[in-house]
Structures are given as structure tokens and as C-alpha cells.
Amino acid sequence: xxxxxxxxxxxxxxxxxxxxxxxxxxxxxxxxxxxxxxxxxxxxxxxxxxxxxxxxxxxxxxxxxxxxxxxxxxxxxxxxxxxxxxxxxxxxxxxxxxxxxxx
Amino acid sequence: xxxxxxxxxxxxxxxxxxxxxxxxxxxxxxxxxxxxxxxxxxxxxxxxxxxxxxxxxxxxxxxxxxxxxxxxxxxxxxxxxxxxxxxxxxxxxxxxxxxxxxxxxxxxxxxxxxxxxxxxxxxxxxxxxxxxxxxxxxxxxxxxxxxxxxxxxxxxxxxxxxxxxxxxxxxxxxxxxxxxxxxxxxxxxxxxxxxxxxxxxxxxxxxxxxxxxxxxxx
Amino acid sequence: xxxxxxxxxxxxxxxxxxxxxxxxxxxxxxxxxxxxxxxxxxxxxxxxxxxxxxxxxxxxxxxxxxxxxxxxxxxxxxxxxxxxxxxxxxxxxxxxxxxxxxxxxxxxxxxxxxxxxxxxxxxxxxxxxxxxxxxxxxxxxxxxxxxxxxxxxxxxxxxxxxxxxxxxxxxxxxxxxxxxxxxxxxxxxxxxxxxxxxxxxxxxxxxxxxxxxxxxxxxxxxxxxxxxxxxxxxxxxxxxxxxxxxxxxxxxxxxxxxxxxxxxxxxxxxxxxxxxxxxxxxxxxxxxxxxxxxxxxxxxxxxxxxxxxxxxxxxxxxxxxxxxxxxxxxxxxxxxxxxxxxxxxxxxxxxxxxxxxxxxxxxxxxxxxxxxxxxxxxxxxxxxxxxxxxxxxxxxxxxxxxxxxxxxxxxxxxxxxxxxxxxxxxxxxxxxxxxxxxxxxxxxxxxxxxxxxxxxxxxxxxxxxxxxxxxxxxxxxxxxxxxxxxxxxxxxxxxxxxxxxxxxxxxxxxxxxxxxxxxxxxxxxxxx
Numbered sequence: 001x002x003x004x005x006x007x008x009x010x011x012x013x014x015x016x017x018x019x020x021x022x023x024x025x026x027x028x029x030x031x032x033x034x035x036x037x038x039x040x041x042x043x044x045x046x047x048x049x050x051x052x053x054x055x056x057x058x059x060x061x062x063x064x065x066x067x068x069x070x071x072x073x074x075x076x077x078x079x080x081x082x083x084x085x086x087x088x089x090x091x092x093x094x095x096x097x098x099x100x101x102x103x
Numbered sequence: 104x105x106x107x108x109x110x111x112x113x114x115x116x117x118x119x120x121x122x123x124x125x126x127x128x129x130x131x132x133x134x135x136x137x138x139x140x141x142x143x144x145x146x147x148x149x150x151x152x153x154x155x156x157x158x159x160x161x162x163x164x165x166x167x168x169x170x171x172x173x174x175x176x177x178x179x180x181x182x183x184x185x186x187x188x189x190x191x192x193x194x195x196x197x198x199x200x201x202x203x204x205x206x207x208x209x210x211x212x213x214x215x216x217x218x219x220x221x222x223x224x225x226x227x228x229x230x231x232x233x234x235x236x237x238x239x240x241x242x243x244x245x246x247x248x249x250x251x252x253x254x255x256x257x258x259x260x261x262x263x264x265x266x267x268x269x270x271x272x273x274x275x276x277x278x279x280x281x282x283x284x285x286x287x288x289x290x291x292x293x294x295x296x297x298x299x300x301x302x303x304x305x306x307x308x309x310x311x312x313x314x315x316x317x318x319x320x321x
Numbered sequence: 322x323x324x325x326x327x328x329x330x331x332x333x334x335x336x337x338x339x340x341x342x343x344x345x346x347x348x349x350x351x352x353x354x355x356x357x358x359x360x361x362x363x364x365x366x367x368x369x370x371x372x373x374x375x376x377x378x379x380x381x382x383x384x385x386x387x388x389x390x391x392x393x394x395x396x397x398x399x400x401x402x403x404x405x406x407x408x409x410x411x412x413x414x415x416x417x418x419x420x421x422x423x424x425x426x427x428x429x430x431x432x433x434x435x436x437x438x439x440x441x442x443x444x445x446x447x448x449x450x451x452x453x454x455x456x457x458x459x460x461x462x463x464x465x466x467x468x469x470x471x472x473x474x475x476x477x478x479x480x481x482x483x484x485x486x487x488x489x490x491x492x493x494x495x496x497x498x499x500x501x502x503x504x505x506x507x508x509x510x511x512x513x514x515x516x517x518x519x520x521x522x523x524x525x526x527x528x529x530x531x532x533x534x535x536x537x538x539x540x541x542x543x544x545x546x547x548x549x550x551x552x553x554x555x556x557x558x559x560x561x562x563x564x565x566x567x568x569x570x571x572x573x574x575x576x577x578x579x580x581x582x583x584x585x586x587x588x589x590x591x592x593x594x595x596x597x598x599x600x601x602x603x604x605x606x607x608x609x610x611x612x613x614x615x616x617x618x619x620x621x622x623x624x625x626x627x628x629x630x631x632x633x634x635x636x637x638x639x640x641x642x643x644x645x646x647x648x649x650x651x652x653x654x655x656x657x658x659x660x661x662x663x664x665x666x667x668x669x670x671x672x673x674x675x676x677x678x679x680x681x682x683x684x685x686x687x688x689x690x691x692x693x694x695x696x697x698x699x700x701x702x703x704x705x706x707x708x709x710x711x712x713x714x715x716x717x718x719x720x721x722x723x724x725x726x727x728x729x730x731x732x733x734x735x736x737x738x739x740x741x742x743x744x745x746x747x748x749x750x751x752x753x754x755x756x757x758x759x760x761x762x763x764x765x766x767x768x769x770x771x772x773x774x775x776x777x778x779x780x781x782x783x784x785x786x787x788x789x790x791x792x793x794x795x796x797x798x799x800x801x802x803x804x805x806x807x808x809x810x811x812x813x814x815x816x817x818x819x820x821x822x823x824x825x826x827x828x829x830x831x832x833x834x835x836x837x838x839x840x841x842x843x844x845x846x847x848x849x
Binding site: 006007010011013014017018021024025028029030031032036037040041043044047048051052054055056062064065068069071072073075076079080083084087 | 127130131134135137138139141142145148149152153155156157171175178179182183185186188189190193297298301302304305308309311312316317319320
């Protein structure tokens with residue numbers, strides 16, 4: 001990688017990361033209901049992707065490296081999805097003496 | 104690695120440049136290690152997902168007790184440390200030893216700043232009685248709040264341990280760089296250390312919204 | 322000069338970076354643990370001779386089956402083939418001099434020893450009684466035994482697994498000799514590669530789970546505690562997300578060994594080589610999707626149960642493909658019933674039985690009746706003992722001349738193999754019947770009508786014990802008094818047989834170049 005374009009790429013990435021941080025912080029103060037959580041996670045994913053692509057050089061990495069970088073998130077997705085399949089389809093019968101809703 | 108480069112990976116594509124081979128092999132090794140680290144944190148994320156989906160109001164109520172300004176400042180610090188680390192790796196690849204050394208020290212300094220702020224936060228949380236199992240005095244919303252802070256301390260604590268190990272390693276390599284030479288294998292070491300550092304940053308990028316940004320709009 | 326002659330001091334062994342010596346260090350360590358776990362099993366089988374719980378107390382019995390499970394799973398089976406035969410052979414089979422990260426390799430052995438120390442410490446300090454599965458809330462809130470020490474031992478040894486897996490993955494990707502393309506690699510390498518993928522992806526989840534368990538136990542606060550709104554099933558999801566793929570860690574390398582042995586002693590190319598490769602990857606991949614079949618009656622939702630049940634049926638398919646292909650390899654082969662071959666054939670039969678009973682358990686309606694009974698115990702012992710342990714022993718015998726430079730007594734080898742086969746079936750087949758009849762697991766007493774089958778099982782265990790002790794004797798004897806082995810006593814194919822027995826430190830004097838398909842055997846050619 002040539003010097004100047006590389007340094008510029010890093011600096012732009014850093015600036016973008018800080019901008020996204022400001023954005024996510026600001027959005028969190030707005031009342032957006034369920035969208036708050038979605039927005040904050042999407043922004044986090046974008047930030048992580050920027051770190052991976054530019055700081056960790058995945059953008060010019062070999063296909064194998066990209067594959068390795070994606071395998072663990074994929075395995076976690078399986079963990080969340082199938083455990084989630086249990087949680088969203090479970091019928092919960094709160095015991096009569098339990099306080100309402102987990103407090 | 105002890106294998107002579109002549110013999111390797113030529114089965115696949117005849118790539119025989121020892122320098123490139125070494126660097127890519129080290130990189131592959133670190134990416135595999137980072138995959139294991141992501142799986143390690145993954146269990147915590149599932150536990151968090153469980154709690155957040157089972158009692159969203161409870162989690163929202165508990166999360167107001169985190170210090171979002173300190174968390175946000177810390178996120179900025181860590182992102183900047185990654186910038187410094189990327190510059191350090193770049194300098195090393197260009198054989199600019201002194202520049203690499205200075206940038207590594209800057210990286211470590213930002214890392215230490217993060218840990219210092221974290222320490223202050225933990226101190227405030229102890230003062231406020233938010234440490235489950237040791238000193239937890241929150242009056243209302245105790246069940247979910249207990250679990251929320253349990254996960255908070257475990258997640259940020261393990262993250263902090265990873266960061267501390269990173270800081271120590273960065274300082275150690277910066278120290279070793281005071282010698283005149285910057286051999287190829289040292290450049291590879293700095294490269295993979297950079298990968299580790301950025302990964303620790305990426306984990307924090309997710310921990311931050313999960314623990315600090317849950318309920319700022321009440 | 323062979324790798325064995327590069328230094329005779331203990332220090333030269335304890336500071337080695339030679340993958341071959343590290344394989345031997347692991348072999349010694351896991352053998353010690355095999356007999357420790359076996360001793361626990363011996364006491365269990367003695368207790369179960371009579372219906373009353375009269376040999377040991379219920380608490381002691383709980384500690385015995387716990388330590389049997391913990392030791393056999395984590396300190397014997399998981400490292401067995403990968404860390405011993407895998408470490409020794411994998412670089413040689415791809416024509417490499419070493420693994421990618423030799424220093425990490427010896428560090429992984431020391432981590433194993435450290436983890437083992439914690440676990441042995443837990444045993445000596447009084448044991449653990451939660452079962453090897455450490456289910457909450459027993460392990461976190463109620464057990465009065467040394468749970469944290471035991472769990473720390475397992476946590477630590479997990480990193481040994483992770484480092485071994487990491488090393489193998491990078492080695493296979495980056496260190497193959499010229500001409501050694503992926504589809505020219507022996508199936509043993511494919512199997513250990515796929516196993517390594519599981520090692521690196523699944524083990525860290527166990528590590529976090531055990532950490533959370535220890536934290537909950539120490540702080541009396543945690544995410545598995547229902548009184549706090551936590552979920553005991555969260556523990557089970559996290560635990561089994563690792564522990565189901567773990568069983569494939571235990572069986573895939575065994576399948577790799579079996580492929581090597583069967584091709585050699587049928588003098589025939591493996592049937593369907595590419596399908597075998599895809600089946601290996603399929604088992605590893607699918608193995609991540611089925612963990613909920615351990616939780617059908619735990620309170621998991623019935624709908625999730627159905628999904629896991631269906632996926633569990635599907636995971637049997639690649640295994641079945643492998644069994645068909647081994648059988649087709651044997652067909653019209655020129656079969657030689659050497660000791661390794663006896664073990665490999667035993668594997669194929671016993672793994673098939675064990676695998677099919679897994680399908681019974683995958684059917685939720687049957688599992689409701691059979692879960693937590695001796696049926697489950699018989700099922701997994703057919704696979705792990707009738708399968709993996711036999712394949713491990715087969716591999717040890719097959720590569721013994723290569724590793725030690727000595728020939729063992731083939732007659733005694735066959736005697737031991739047949740003794741083990743007979744003892745194994747006598748021990749574990751009655752347990753299928755006991756489970757079907759309703760005898761629960763993890764109880765030290767049982768209704769008197771189950772006694773006959775239990776006595777048969779314990780008698781079988783005695784025979785099995787003799788069978789396992791025999792190799793210690795004749796293999797040990799061969800180390801000092803056995804005939805010297807030629808480079809290729811079995812006329813096998815594979816790069817490891819092209820070098821001396823035992824090999825030189827750098828494995829090959831010249832880098833091999835590969836231009837042949839794997840398993841280029843010819844049934845017309847008889848073993849000399």
C-alpha cells in the first residue's frame with residue numbers, strides 16, 4: 001500500500017468511526033421505540049466492519065481470510081437463532097407466588 | 104515458524120516468497136485465534152440477549168445507572184487507539200522503526216487511559232452499590248438489575264483484561280524496538296498484535312450500546 | 322539419527338518443540354488419565370453388581386460417575402487422537418517438517434498438564450458430584466463439592482484444545498508439500514482439520530459457560546438462577562452448544578484413522594474419496610445445529626425440540642455415507658485381519674449400532690422414555706468406546722512401528738483386540754436393554770429385577786479391563802525387545818511411510834513431491 005493513500009484511508013476511517021459514535025449517542029437520546037435498539041446495533045455493526053475492513057486490512061485480504069473472519073459470527077448466529085427458537089416458542093407459566101415480570 | 108519456506112503451500116499455488124508466506128501465515132493464525140475470542144464473548148452476548156428480551160423494562164431501568172458520558176469518552180479513546188495502532192503497523196511495514204515505536208507507545212497510552220476511566224467508573228459503581236454479589240444496594244428493580252450489572256461487570260471486566268494484556272504486549276514490543284534492527288518477523292509480530300488490538304476495540308464497539316445506550320431517552 | 326535419539330534427557334523431552342515428541346508427551350499423559358477414569362468406572366461397575374447401594378454411599382457414587390465423565394471426556398477422549406496421533410502424523414502426512422507454531426504446541430501440552438492438576442486436585446480434595454454436565458442450579462447453588470476447582474481444570478484444558486486446533490488449521494492451509502493439493506490429502510488429515518474447526522469454534526463457548534458458572538457459584542448471583550429471573554436452560558444451551566460438537570471432536574479423528582487402516586488392509590482405494598471429504602465437513606458443520614436434542618425433556622419448547630429433532634436425523638446422513646463407503650471399500654478387497662484391522666472393523670460395526678441408537682434418541686417421543694436411562698449411556702459408549710477408543714487403539718497399533726521403530730507382537734495384538742471387542746459388547750449391550758426397561762442413570766441402587774443384566778455388564782467390564790491392560794504389557798515389551806521396524810512394514814501408502822521408522826527429526830531428508838492420488842492400493846498385491 002502506498003503511504004499517502006494508506007494514511008488517508010486510516011484517517012478517514014477514524015473520522016467516520018467518531019462520527020458514527022456521535023450519531024449513535026445522539027440517536028439514543030431520541031424516543032424511537034424499538035428502533036433505538038436496532039439503530040444502535042446496526043451502527044455498531046458498521047463501526048466493527050470499518051475496523052475490520054480498513055484497520056484489519058480485510059478489504060485487501062485473501063478470500064480465505066475473509067471466510068475465516070466470517071465463520072465465527074456465523075457460528076454465533078446459529079447459537080442465537082436456535083436458542084432463540086426455544087425462547088420465543090416457550091410457554092411461560094409464572095408461579096403463583098412469583099412477583100410480576102421479573103422485578 | 105521453523106519450516107523452510109521452500110517446501111510450503113507450493114501444492115496449492117506455487118507461492119514461494121518466504122517473506123509473504125511468513126506474514127500471511129502469522130496473519131491467518133491470528134485470525135483463527137480472534138475467531139475463538141469472538142466465540143468466547145459470544146456466550147455473554149447470548150446471556151445478554153436473553154435478559155434484554157425477557158425483561159426489557161427491567162434492563163432499561165437498570166441501565167440508567169451506567170455512566171454514559173464516561174462510556175462514550177472511553178469509546179472515543181479506544182477508537183483513537185486503534186487509529187494509532189494502524190499507523191504503527193503501517194510504519195513498521197515501511198521499516199520506520201522509531202515512528203513505529205512512538206506510535207505503539209501512543210497506542211498503549213490510549214489503552215491505559217481507557218483502563219483508567221474504566222477504573223473510575225468501577226469506583227463510582229462500587230460507591231453507588233451496584234456490584235452484585237459484593238456490594239449491591241439498589242432498592243427497586245433488584246432482580247433484573249442484579250443480572251444486568253452481573254453481565255456488565257463480567258463483560259467489561261473480561262474486556263478490560265484483554266485490553267490490559269494488549270497494553271502490556273504493546274509496551275513490551277515498543278521496548279524491544281529500541282534495538283537498531285527491525286527484522287521481518289518483528290514486523291509480522293506488530294501486524295498480528297494490531298489485529299488483536301482492533302479486535303478488542305471491535306468487542307467494545309458492541310458492548311458500548313448494549314450497556315450504555317439502552318435507555319437514554321426517558 | 323531418529324527423532325528419539327536427539328537427546329535422551331528428561332529436559333530434552335520437556336522442552337521439545339518437535340511435534341512427534343509432543344505427540345508422545347500427550348500420549349503418556351492421556352494414558353494416565355484413561356486409567357484414572359477407568360478406575361472410577363471399575364468401582365461403579367462393582368457397585369452395580371448388587372441392587373442395593375452397598376459398596377459406596379450415594380454421594381460417593383455421584384462423585385465417581387462425575388469424575389469418570391470429566392476425565393474420560395476432557396482428559397482422554399478429546400485430546401486422544403488429535404493431540405497424540407494427529408500431532409505426530411499430520412505434518413508428516415502432508416509432507417511438512419513441523420506444525421505451523423511449534424512453540425504453541427508445547428505450550429498446549431503444559432496447559433493440559435495444568436488443567437489436569439486442577440481436576441486431580443478437585444478429586445483429591447473430595448471430588449465433585451454434579452455429573453460431568455455441571456447442570457445448574459445443582460452446580461451453582463446446591464452442591465457442596467469442589468465444583469469451582471473441577472470447572473477451572475476443564476476451563477484450562479480447553480485452551481490446550483483450542484491451541485491444538487489452531488495449529489492444525491494453519492498447518493494444513495499453509496504447509497503442504499509441493500503437489501499436495503486438498504484432494505490428495507489423506508482422510509486422516511481431513512478428519513483432523515474438520516475436528517480442528519470444531520475445536521476452535523465450540524470450545525471457547527464452553528470456556529465462557531464455565532466461567533459464568535464459577536462466577537455464579539462464588540458470588541451467589543448469576544444469569545442461570547431462576548430466583549433472579551435467570552434461566553437454568555441458558556446454561557444448558559451454552560453447555561451443549563459446545564458439548565454436542567465435542568462428540569464430533571471425539572469421533573471424526575477416529576473416522577480418519579479407520580479410513581487409513583481399512584484402505585491399507587483391504588489393499589484398496591477408499592470408495593468415494595470426495596464424498597468422504599464432504600461427509601467429514603458435513604458432520605462438522607451439521608454437528609453445530611443439533612445440540613437441543615440433549616434438552617428435549619428439560620423444559621425447552623416443544624417446537625424448538627422438533628427443529629432439533631429433525632436436524633439430528635439429518636446429521637446422521639454424512640456418517641451413514643461414511644459407513645457405506647468403508648463397506649464398499651472392503652468389498653472385493655484383499656482383506657488382512659491384522660490387529661489394527663480388527664479394531665477398524667470393530668469400529669465400523671459398533672459405531673453403526675451406536676449411531677442408529679442415536680436416531681432412536683433423536684425421535685422426541687422415544688427420547689421422553691429413554692432419556693436419562695441406561696439406553697443413553699449405552700448409545701454414547703458404543704460410539705465413544707466401541708468407536709473412538711477402538712479406533713485410537715487401532716491407530717496406535719497401525720503407526721506403532723513408525724512412531725517407535727519397533728514391531729509389536731501381532732498375535733497378542735489380535736488377542737487384545739478380540740478381548741476388547743467381546744468385553745465391550747458384554748459390558749454395554751445389556752445397558753441398552755436396561756435402559757429400555759427403565760433403569761435410570763446416575764443411581765447407585767436399582768430394582769432387583771435389573772440385577773442379571775447389571776451382572777452381565779459388570780462381567781463384561783472385567784473382560785474389557787483385561788483387554789485394555791494387555792497392550793500396556795506387549796506394547797511396552799516391544800519398546801525394549803521388539804524387532805526393529807522397516808520404514809513401511811504394512812506396505813501402506815501415505816507420505817509418513819516413505820521415511821524411516823522412527824523418522825528423523827525433520828521428518829524427511831528431502832521434501833517429498835506429490836503427484837499421486839491418495840490410497841493408490843492394488844488388491845492384487847498381497848501383504849508380504
